[in-house]
Every structure is written in structure tokens, then in C-alpha cells.
Amino acid sequence: MSVTIKDIAKLAGVSHTTVSRALNDSPLINPETKERIKAIAGSMNYTPNYSARSLVLDRSYNLGLFFTTLHTGTSAGFLYEAIKGVNDVIKDDYNLIVRGIDDYKSFHKVNRKNFDGIIVMSQSESDQSFIEYASDKEIPLVVLNRPVESVQVMNFVPDDQSGAYRLTEYLVQQGHRHIAIIEGKQGFKSTQARRDGYREALREHGISVPEAYYASGNYDLESGHAAMSKLLELPDRPTAVFCCNDDMALGAVKAVTERGLSVPEDISVAGFDDHLFSAFMSPALTTVRRPIEELSRAGAETLLKFIETKHSEKSLVLFHTELVIRDSVKSI
Amino acid sequence: MSVTIKDIAKLAGVSHTTVSRALNDSPLINPETKERIKAIAGSMNYTPNYSARSLVLDRSYNLGLFFTTLHTGTSAGFLYEAIKGVNDVIKDDYNLIVRGIDDYKSFHKVNRKNFDGIIVMSQSESDQSFIEYASDKEIPLVVLNRPVESVQVMNFVPDDQSGAYRLTEYLVQQGHRHIAIIEGKQGFKSTQARRDGYREALREHGISVPEAYYASGNYDLESGHAAMSKLLELPDRPTAVFCCNDDMALGAVKAVTERGLSVPEDISVAGFDDHLFSAFMSPALTTVRRPIEELSRAGAETLLKFIETKHSEKSLVLFHTELVIRDSVKSI
DNA sequence: CATAGAAATGCACACGTTAACAATGCTATT
DNA sequence: AATAGCATTGTTAACGTGTGCATTTCTATG
Numbered sequence: 001m002s003v004t005i006k007d008i009a010k011l012a013g014v015s016h017t018t019v020s021r022a023l024n025d026s027p028l029i030n031p032e033t034k035e036r037i038k039a040i041a042g043s044m045n046y047t048p049n050y051s052a053r054s055l056v057l058d059r060s061y062n063l064g065l066f067f068t069t070l071h072t073g074t075s076a077g078f079l080y081e082a083i084k085g086v087n088d089v090i091k092d093d094y095n096l097i098v099r100g101i102d103d104y105k106s107f108h109k110v111n112r113k114n115f116d117g118i119i120v121m122s123q124s125e126s127d128q129s130f131i132e133y134a135s136d137k138e139i140p141l142v143v144l145n146r147p148v149e150s151v152q153v154m155n156f157v158p159d160d161q162s163g164a165y166r167l168t169e170y171l172v173q174q175g176h177r178h179i180a181i182i183e184g185k186q187g188f189k190s191t192q193a194r195r196d197g198y199r200e201a202l203r204e205h206g207i208s209v210p211e212a213y214y215a216s217g218n219y220d221l222e223s224g225h226a227a228m229s230k231l232l233e234l235p236d237r238p239t240a241v242f243c244c245n246d247d248m249a250l251g252a253v254k255a256v257t258e259r260g261l262s263v264p265e266d267i268s269v270a271g272f273d274d275h276l277f278s279a280f281m282s283p284a285l286t287t288v289r290r291p292i293e294e295l296s297r298a299g300a301e302t303l304l305k306f307i308e309t310k311h312s313e314k315s316l317v318l319f320h321t322e323l324v325i326r327d328s329v330k331s332i
Numbered sequence: 333m334s335v336t337i338k339d340i341a342k343l344a345g346v347s348h349t350t351v352s353r354a355l356n357d358s359p360l361i362n363p364e365t366k367e368r369i370k371a372i373a374g375s376m377n378y379t380p381n382y383s384a385r386s387l388v389l390d391r392s393y394n395l396g397l398f399f400t401t402l403h404t405g406t407s408a409g410f411l412y413e414a415i416k417g418v419n420d421v422i423k424d425d426y427n428l429i430v431r432g433i434d435d436y437k438s439f440h441k442v443n444r445k446n447f448d449g450i451i452v453m454s455q456s457e458s459d460q461s462f463i464e465y466a467s468d469k470e471i472p473l474v475v476l477n478r479p480v481e482s483v484q485v486m487n488f489v490p491d492d493q494s495g496a497y498r499l500t501e502y503l504v505q506q507g508h509r510h511i512a513i514i515e516g517k518q519g520f521k522s523t524q525a526r527r528d529g530y531r532e533a534l535r536e537h538g539i540s541v542p543e544a545y546y547a548s549g550n551y552d553l554e555s556g557h558a559a560m561s562k563l564l565e566l567p568d569r570p571t572a573v574f575c576c577n578d579d580m581a582l583g584a585v586k587a588v589t590e591r592g593l594s595v596p597e598d599i600s601v602a603g604f605d606d607h608l609f610s611a612f613m614s615p616a617l618t619t620v621r622r623p624i625e626e627l628s629r630a631g632a633e634t635l636l637k638f639i640e641t642k643h644s645e646k647s648l649v650l651f652h653t654e655l656v657i658r659d660s661v662k663s664i
Numbered sequence: 665c666a667t668a669g670a671a672a673t674g675c676a677c678a679c680g681t682t683a684a685c686a687a688t689g690c691t692a693t694t
Numbered sequence: 695a696a697t698a699g700c701a702t703t704g705t706t707a708a709c710g711t712g713t714g715c716a717t718t719t720c721t722a723t724g
Contacts, residue, residue: 002445004680015704020682030702047440051386052680055709060383062427070416079415080408083430087402092437095394095446098415098430105424108379113334114427257614277609280553280582282589336710347674352712362672384710387679667723674717679710686705693698 003044012040023048062095063303064115066130068123070100077275078292082121082144085296090304101127112139117303119296122146124188140306142299145292147189152314154302156295160190160272163288163321164197164242167270170286170323171240172205175332176268180213180238182227182248188219194244194272213238217248224248228255232267239268239332246271246278246287253281253328264330274324284326291319335376344372355380394427395635396447398462400455402432407579409607410624414453414476417628422636433459444471449635451628454478456520472638474631477624478521484646486634488627492522492604495620495653496529496574499602502618502655503572504537507664508600512545512570514559514580520551526576526604545570549580556580560587564599571600571664578603578610578619585613585660596662606656616658623651 005023009016014033021029022037023046029037054060065086067079087096094116101120104110107130110118117140120131128150134141135151142154171179181198184191202209212234215227224243231238232255243249249271253263263269263283271278274289298319306312337355341348346365354361354369355378361369386392397418399411419428426448433452436442439462442450449472452463460482466473467483474486503511513530516523534541544566547559556575563570564587575581581603585595595601595615603610606621630651638644 002443006680016680017682017705018703020680021703024682028702033702047443047445049387049445049680050441051383051392051445052709053682054383055381055387055680055711056682058709070412070419076408076412079412080402083411084402087430087432087435092441095427095429096431097427098419099428100419103419109382109424111334111379113379113381113383254614275609277613280586280609280613282586282614338710348710349675349712350673352710353673356712360672365672381710384679385712387681387710388712390679665724669720669722671720672718675715677714678712682708684705684707686703688701688703690701691699694696 002049003046004049005046008037008041008044008046011044012037058113059116060114061093062097062115063090063300064097064099064110064118066118066120066127067098067100068121068127069102071102078121078123081292082296085293086119086300089297089300094304101130107133110134110139111137115139117141117307119144119299119303121296122148124185140303142303142306144295144299147316154299154306154312154314155316156299156302157316157318158290158292158295158321159318160193160290160321161197161200162318163272163290163323164194164244165201166197166321166323167272167286167288168198168201168242169205170325171242171268171270171329172201172207174240174268174329176240177207178213178236178238178240179207179209180215180231180241181209182215182217182224182231182241182243182252184244184248185218186216191244198242210236212236217244219245219247221247221251224251225255226251228252232256232259232261237267240329241267241269243269243271246273246275246285249285249287249328250277250281253283253285264328268329270329278324279326281328283328286326286329287324289322289324291321295319334381335378336381337378340369340373340376340378343376344369390445391448392446393425394429394447395422395632396429396431396442396450398450398452398459399430399432400453400459401434403434407605407607410453410455413624414628417625418451418632421629421632426636433462439465442466442471443469447471449473449639451476451631451635453628454480456517472635474635474638476627476631479648486631486638486644486646487648488631488634489648489650490622490624490627490653491650492525492622492653493529493532494650495604495622495655496526496576497533498529498653498655499604499618499620500530500533500574501537502657503574503600503602503661504533504539506572506600506661508572509539510545510568510570510572511539511541512547512563512573513541514547514549514556514563514573514575514584516576516580517550518548523576530574542568544568547573549576551577551579553579553583556583557587558583560584564588564591564593569599572661573599573601575601575603578605578607578617581617581619581660582609582613585615585617596660600661602661610656611658613660615660618658618661619656621654621656623653627651 005019006016009019022034120143217223217227271285271287274287278285337351338348341351354366452475549555549559603619606619610617
């Protein structure tokens, strides 16, 4: 059996209440007894029983970090940065529970008793029901990466539109006038934001885009390959292609090389996300970095603050994205 | 307030004991009452209070998945596959807590009360003390990825040596006779195993290796770049280089291209690990796949079984690695 | 018909912690 | 000297669940 506050109490010749107070730094306790008790607790190698504490305090000390899915579509780097960011913030006294939303057969066990707070790293609208469920159960909730409209939550999102804008503007500055886009998955907020940024930049520079330059994709590698293949067959071939994420950019580059052409000599390619591999492809990919780790860190901090103070701004906060210039875009 | 078994008891006109037994499928309870109570519980949207249950049952329903570090050295793919593998196995009633060992200021809160079991994805000997600590506290423990000798634990490890052997043999089969190696971090078990596999294959084929062909590295990208740079300056330049992981292979390829040479035309390169990006580099990397996800799945399964039956083989199990042939090795 | 035994249910306590309230001793103020 | 008030500690109950033992009810057997 492990040691409890009652054991300490016996040894110290006080009541277990006094021990509890002493260990929790209650101002009610005489500083001397407090020290004495702490010393005894230390020497007995005492560790509090969290279950008992949770029961009476009605707090689990669990934080949930939920992803849309862990199976497909979630990039490893994404998971990595998110976990790192959150773990950096929470102290030793919280447990970080990582789960894919689609792994739950039922949300039954997700409730305020089991989770002091929840961070949803949302990648698609499919977890809308989960978000609404958690919000409904009044579990402290912050949603990252994707703007949520149906319910009021703390919501931290990278500013995809301005990232796409700056990237496109950069392409223009490098002398490109024929700039195509390979789009993300239809229906995703991120797809729209990136397209909007692209459009806005071109419009402001007085560049019009032929219909054929809008190539459809779905964020995966193969779709990037297919889309680029089509673009290359165009009579009026673009000199630069903005791929809405790095995965598709990788597929696109592959399509170019397969045709015996080269990036960036024959055609420039840019991506979005700054995946881990992007710096090491050849050519190293010019892209836009999304601050996933910062996002997660900020999310965790806000969540903790909310748990403690019980109030916070439930509003959308945009996070700065950053243009990363490498070697896949040629100046012409 | 949320609903408890006492609320159900009141509504059903029985004692809370009966409710508890009914919900736990005790054979003591009349099947009809059992059904009735379950129905009521369902309609009231009852969820058990895990803290209370934990307190009396002395089980936390928490499983820990611990990495050596989450900061540097842990590849994202590694983390991803491990989490996926474990999460695939545990049912809805366990929480998976993910943490970097070096994030703990003190292991104090790691004990049998807080964790029903622990999986350590060990990447270096620096977590030896953690493993011994957990073993000492008699927390059900399985260590993955790295062989542990100082204590008896369930230990699942990829067979790096045979993987390195097969890869090297493949290089020989492709006609290579001048095969260099870029080694991993000194002191790591994996470094030694891979070097051993490499040596063994060459010895068995009667190929001797000049001292200069042993290039030192430390598993990171830059070290691969540096090591390859040296190898390329050798008067007796190798025709193939076995890099002890994919990260270093990537750096090595970069070093080759920077010199205006090309892989695999001028020099063949092979890696180890089968990182996510490896299939998409150009050229796609020939490498050895380590079954991290299988490892994790098996580890989780064994751990759960141990938790339930309280006994299991505490021994080392090697997992099959797999040669993945792509485009970075030329037949000469 | 009496009774042994099985089946079903309830009572009371335990798990380890916190907290409201009570109690004690002491100091300072009148 | 009486008392108000503060500092410190103790008493007791509570959180929600599971379980050993007692109790009741029913069934079968002689």
C-alpha cells in the first residue's frame, strides 16, 4: 500500500486535515508545522492520490488534445508540432490525453468530469459534431486551426489568406504573370482562404487568371501530380504554380520531372504549410509556414487560464503566417 | 450536477448497490432488473465517475506513452506511427497520455496509482533511469524500439541488424563493391546494430572495407551532409553509401547534388527507417522500413493483457524489418 | 409441511482527499 | 478581569463507486 496523508498525520501527531492543509500551502497552518509536515511527507515519499483528489475537487487534471483523425489526412508533422506545443505549456500536474475523434465509438466518456479542458486541432468539418458536443457539455474548449462558426469557442487559426496573398505577391515580384493554382479540398475553409488570398493578390496587381489556371486538388500528393499534369498540357502554360499545400507541391514537382522538365528552370512551384520535408526536397520548396506549434502553445495557455479564472474571450484570433523563400521559384 | 448511480437507484426503486452490480454485469443480478436498470441508466445519460471508480478499484484507466524527448531527435513520423498504433489497440476505456520523459521535472507523479501501465518508446539510453524507476515502482511496463538490459521488461525491438544486413546485401547484388557507411550516433544501440549488419554482409561476400569508408554521423541531417562531403573527396570514392537513417541520407543526397553530381547515376545512396518523406524525395529513397506502428500495436496489446492477467513473458522480441527498394540505388 | 439451499437484493463501510464548521488557546483591548 | 477576536488545529461529512456480509424471498427436496 502506498502512503496517505493519514499515515503522515499519525507520524506527525496531527490530524489528517492539518496535513492536507499543510501540503496545499494553506495560510491557516503555522509555518513551522507546515515545514515539519512537508519534511515528513518528503521523507515518506508521499504522492497524492489523484483519484481521491479528483473525486472531491471535481477536477480530473486531464487535458484532451483531439485530432480529426489519426488515420489518414493528418500529417505527422502536424501531430508532432501540436503535441510539442501543448506539452511545452502544461505543467507537471496535467495529463495530456491524445486521441483521434474518429476513434471514439461514442462520446459518452468525454465529459466535464473526465476532462478539465479540451483542445481540438480541427482539420475538417467532420468534427463539427464533436465540437458542438463538447461545447454543449460546457467543457472548457479551444479549437485550433479551423474557424468555427456554429458555436462560440476560443478559436485560434492561422491566417491562411494573408499567407497566400504574400506568397502570390512574391511570385509576381519575381516577374511571373502566368500563375496557376492547384486548389485544396472543396468545402474546406482553408481551401477558400488560400484561394481568396491568391485571387486578391493577382487582382491588386492587375493580373487576370484564365479559367484553366484553377486546377482542382484535394490536398493529397496524387491530386497534386494529376493537377500539374493537366496544367503542363495547357497551350498557355503557366510559369509558376501555387499549390495549396506542400503535399500537392511535392506531387506537382514529380509530375514536372517526369516530363523531363525541371523546377524551377522550366516552371516555378510554391507550396503551403512548410512541412518538415519541404526544406529537403530538391529543389527546396518555397512555401508558407503555418505556426502550428505557436498556435498550440497559445491554445494551451488560454485553456489553462480559462480553467483557472473561468472566463476568457470566446473569439477568433488569427495567427501570423510566414513566407519561406527557398529554391523552387525562379526570378524571370 | 451529473447523474450518479444513486439517482438511478432512486428512479428504479432499488439500492445503489444493485445499480452498480447491474451496470457491471454482475451475475448476482436478476437479468430482468439488470435490463431495466440499464435502460434507465441509458435514458438518464449516465456516465460513470472515473475518479470514484479509480479510487475504490485502485486503477486509473490511464496508459502512458513516453518518448525520450519531444523536442529534438524524435522524428515526427515516429511519434505519429507510435500514437496511431497504440490508439488503435486501446479501447474507449483507456486514456492515452503522451509525454516526453525530459518534460518531467520529477517522476513523482508517475506511479501505479496514476498509470495502469506504461509504454516507453525509447530512443536513447538517457531514459534508462526512467525505465528503472518505473520498473522499480512495479508499474506494468513495456519498452519499445531499444533493447534494455539492466532490468527485466517486456521489450519489443526492430531487428536493425538483419535489416542492415539485407540492405547491404542488396547493394552488393546490384554490383557494388565500394560501399561506405555513414554511421549513427555513437553509443546508441541502433548505431551498433546497423553497423554490425553492414559489416557482416560485406564480410560474408568477401568484401573488405577501407577505414575511410566508416564516416561518422549522429543521425541528423547536417551530419549526413558533412559525412558525404568527406566521402566524395576520397581518392577511392565509394559507388554506394549506406546511411544509417533517412535523415542523414537526405543530407547526403544534398551534398551530392551540390557538387553537381547526381544520385543514383554518380553514386548510390540508401537509408534506414523509411521516413514519410523518403518515398517522395528525388530520387525516391531505397531504405529499410522499421515497423514502428506494428511495434506499438503489439506493445499496447501485450501491456493490456499484462494488466488484465498480471503475467507475461518479460523478454526481448525482435520485429521484422523490411527492405524497401526505390530509385536511389543504381545497378552497376 | 418443514427446511435447506440457492437466488436476489440491501446495508454499511471503505477508498483518500478536501472543506465547512467547531473547538481550543492565546493576545490585546476595555 | 472579562471578553472579543485571531491563529491554529480537530471533527465530521462528503465526493461516487464497489464489495463483504447480512437479509429476504423463492424453490426444491425429503
